[in-house]
Amino acid sequence: MKWVRAILATLLTLALVYALNRTFGIVPALGPFLSPYEGFWRSGSDDDFTSEELTLAGLKAPVQVRFDSLRVPHIFAQNDHDLYFAQGYLTAKDRLWQMEFMTHAAAGRLSELIGEQTLEMDRYQRRIGMVASARKSLEKMQADPQSKAVMDAYTAGVNAYIDQLSPRDYPFEYKLLHYAPEPWTTLKIALLLKMLAQDMTGYSDDLRMTNTLRKYGPAVVKDLFPNYPFREEPIVPAGTPTNFTPLPIPPSPAEFMAGMASHTLERQKPENLGSNNWAITGARTANGYPLLASDPHLNLSLPSIWHVVQLHAPGINTYGVIIPGAPGVGIGFNERIAWGMTNVGADVLDWYEIRFKDQKRQEYWHDNQWKPVRRVVEKINVKGGETLLDTVLYTHHGPVAYLPNEEPLRSGNTPTGHALRWTAHDTQNELKTLILVNRAANYQDFRKALTTWAAPAFNFVFADARNIAIVSNGLFPLKWQEQGKFLLDGSNPAHDWHGWIPMDQVPQVLNPQRGFVSSANQTPVSPKDYPYYLGSSFAGYERSARINQRLAAMTQATPDSFRLMQMDNYSFVPRNVLPTMLKLLDQPALSEKQQKVYQTLASWNYQFDADKIPPSLFEEWWQRLAHAIWVDDFPQDKFKAPTRDRLVQMILAEPNARWYDDVTTPQKETLPQLVNRTFKQIADSLGTEGDQLKWGTAKNSNIRHMAQLPGFGEKLFSGGSANSINALNGSHGPSWRMVVQMGPQVQAWGVYPGGQSGNPGSRFYDNLLNDWQSGKLHQLLFLRSAADRPATTSVQWTLKQH
Structure with missing residues (x-):
């Protein structure tokens, strides 16, 4: 025993x-x-953050780094190599796990870290050609000596930090997932840029639009899905003349609308989730110099998606934010200019139906001949499992994401048997743009820098001491009208892309008469004023209308004017449609509880404030009404519903539209019936009292850990809506609020939801979150030289060569 x-x-x-x-x-x-020696206990707080002197192999000369009270590093180097080496080292010290996690996700390598749970995500990333396109872009960037030198120096700096780590010093997430950092490479920088392109442009409505066309025909599609909305305030003011001779527009094939096949579906573009930026001329400001604001809206996460830095070396002194893992400054300012970005949202991703010769799929039909298929074997390592070998088929259009006999990543949301044509597969040198913009001294330098930016296309806002401008810049395919609005024929060369819109002919405006420029992801330019087709699925006009309304009223604008604008919760959506919805109610037939809801909505000022109840009532009512109108005709799993702009127009001007009738019921429904029924539903179920009805609670906004780790995010109680300037909706919202005052001495203010550190135990992990929620901006400390020694930079590091 x-x-x-x-x-x-x-x-x-x-x-x-x-x-x-x-x-x-x-x-x-x-x-x-x-383990008490190497476990997560070692990833504790960094409250003892103090001055240090470090010796690092790879530096050419000493580098001075001053940390301000927000722990932003101000890097003073004597040459470019040391500048980017130090940036790589310091960024890795703050965000190494985040850098590696993002690049693993972009490359389809998460299964190496997590296991088979992410296998299909990895397969999808490989199938859409993320690694292949990153390698091509890397070749392009490394062919430029300046870009190569910057990438090599930054990579060496990251690896200098990794090389000094022992397992006990690994960031918390490495210990949680039980793996070790791998050496940083220049390919990872290219992957980050591709990830940005995927986040901004990796969507398409082609399949749902094709199903709609097949079911209802061209007349209904033209009516319900117009290429230009009923209400719009384009980025380039209407009537702005062009000063170029356009290229010939490719002819539209006669059979374009015919022969559309039924297909599975792909991811639908989220409506009204985007970014804001604007600038106002000195004639409208209190100090006589332009003001600029940049307010990019992205998925909010902890650690923050941005890292803040100042870079100073001979020929450069710039401050701003950048995605951790990429060198330079992405959004920011220097001593002469300021700039920001919003997503254009042009149609730069199309799907081509591929006709293979046989089941061997070694050839496909194009231009009346069989052409060879290129096969690429992707090796996907799975933690705790077997390595998967996955073969991806490439045509001249691009990779075939899924074959007809395969199950897509999201069942019913990804096309099968189609090749992907996408500007992210085309090579330019986006890094070169950042290098030159960081050093630009005027508008001419800025425009020259943008010529190497391809994807994603951005609305770049600009200001210097005398000028304001906005440029919708990127690589735009030269298309015939509506090309790519529906699925395309991969065998017909007329359906191929036919070149590019010249970079000097993209939508742009410099010093417009109205005295301001702005963008909120709306249509870049009116078709009446522009010869090229950019797409038909841009954000609604509401945010841009509110921005322009406020800017037009400014005559003595200050930085605080812009700060208050960024927190504006007003929405044009209820202003436009709610009075009509209320008029359609049979008010005498309402119960006492329903009358209270009616009065609450009727007295609302259309502000989506966190502590207000009317926004919750309106949103619930609007969503139920839209669902009641469209669900029978456009079920979400098969069709794209018409836009909100089209529905508002229909409610206001088309009381007898056929779409109000629910075809699944024997009776004929009318708009008043649907309005009354849905109103009573929300009034009876919600009422007008209770903290759960306050908009800040009801909208359920939150900020999560980047890897969705429970316990490392926070609930948010904030105002705003998808259609407000303060566009906080769910976990998507303002990721970096910045205001820059131009003049002899540039000044700037900013905030973001998080902090500089990626360590959950650090007080700099989320120290700015409350200020961000309340709308407080911090003055950004912009040092002119290494001799500047303000009291707020008491911590200083000296990096010395080995």
Whole structure:
């Protein structure tokens, strides 16, 4: 018996040791994770952040780094190599895990870290050609000596930090997922830029639009899905003349609308989730110099998606934010200019139906001949599992994401048997743009820098001491009208892209008469004023209308004027449609509870403030009404519903439209019936009282950990809506609020939801979150030279060459 107990105890000990040193999905290997010597305890707070002198191999000269009270590094180097080496080192110290996680996600390598749970995500990233296109872009960037030198220096700096780490010093997430950092490479920088392109342009409505065309025909599609909305305030003011001779527009094939096949579906572009930026001329400001605001809206996460830095070396002194893992400054300012970006949203991703010769799929039909298929084998390593070899088929259009016999990543949301044509596959040198913009001294320098920016296309807002401008810049395919609005024929060369819109002919305006420029992802330019087709699926006009309304009224604008604008919660959506909806109610037939809801909405000022109840009532009513009108005709799993702009127009001007009738019921429904029924539903179920009805609670906004780790995010109680300037909706919202005052001495203010550190134990992990929620901006400390020693930079590091 004694031996039996001994054997059982030994087996139990062995099992426990095995379990403690093995990961189970996202659950860490608890042995190493809980170790007092190397576990997560070592990833504690950094409250003892003090001045240091470090010796690093790879530097050419000493580098001075001053940290301000927000722990932003101000890097003073004597040459470009050391400048970007130091930026790489310091960014890795703050955000190494984030950098590696994002590039693994972009490359389709998450399964190496997490396991088979992310296998299909990895397969999808490989299938759409993310790594292949990143390699092509890397070749383009490295062919430019300046870009290559910057990438090499930055990469060396990151690796200098990685090389000095021991397992006990790994960031918290490495210990949680039980893996070690790998060496940084220049390919990872290219992958980050591709990830940005995917986030901004990796969507398409082609399949749903094709299904709609097949079911209802061209007349209904033209009526319900117009290429230009009923209400719009384009980025380039209407009537602005062009000063170029356009290229010939490719002819539209006669059979374009015919022969559309039924297909599975792809991801639908989210409506009204985007960004804002604007600038106002000095004639409208209090100090006589232009003001600029940049307000990019992205998925909010912890660690923050931005890292803040000042870079100073001979020929450069710039301040701003950048995605951790990329060198330079992406959005920011220097001593002469300021700039910001919003997503254009042009149609730069199309799907081509491929006709293979046979089941071997070695050839496909195009231009009346069989052409060879290129096969690329992707090797996907799976943590705790077998390595997967996945073959991706490439045509001249691009990769075939899924074959007809395969199950897509999101069942019913990704096309099968189609090749992907996407500007992210085309090579330019976006890094070169950032390098030159960071050093630009005037508008001419700025425009020259943009000529190497391809994807994603951005609305670049600009200001210097005398000028304001906005340029919708990127690589835009030269298309015939509506090309890419529906699925395209991969065998017909007339359906191929036919070149590019010249960079000097993209939508742009310099110093417009109205005294301001702005963008909010709306249509870049009216078709009446522009010869080229850019697409038909841009954000609604509401945010841009509110921005322009406020800017037009400014005569003595200050930085605080812009700060208050960025927190504006007003929405044109209820202003436009709610009075009509209320008029359609049969008010005498309403119960006492319903009357209270009616009065609450009737007295609303259309502000989506966090502590107000009317926004919750309106949003619920509007969503139920839209669903009641469209769900029978355009079920979401098969069709794209018409836009909000089209529905508002229909409610206001088309009381007898056929779409109000629910075709699944024997009776004929009318607009008043639907309005009254949906109103009573929300009034009876919601009422007008209770903290749960306050908009800040009801909208359920939050900021999550980037890897969705529970316990490392926060609930948000904030105002705003998808259609307000303060466009906080769900986990999507203002990721970096910046205001820059031009003049002899540039001044700037900013805030973002998070902090500089990626360590959850650091006080700089989320120290700015409350200020961001309340709308407070911090003055951004912009040092002119290494001799500047303000009291707020008491921590100083000296990086010395080995």
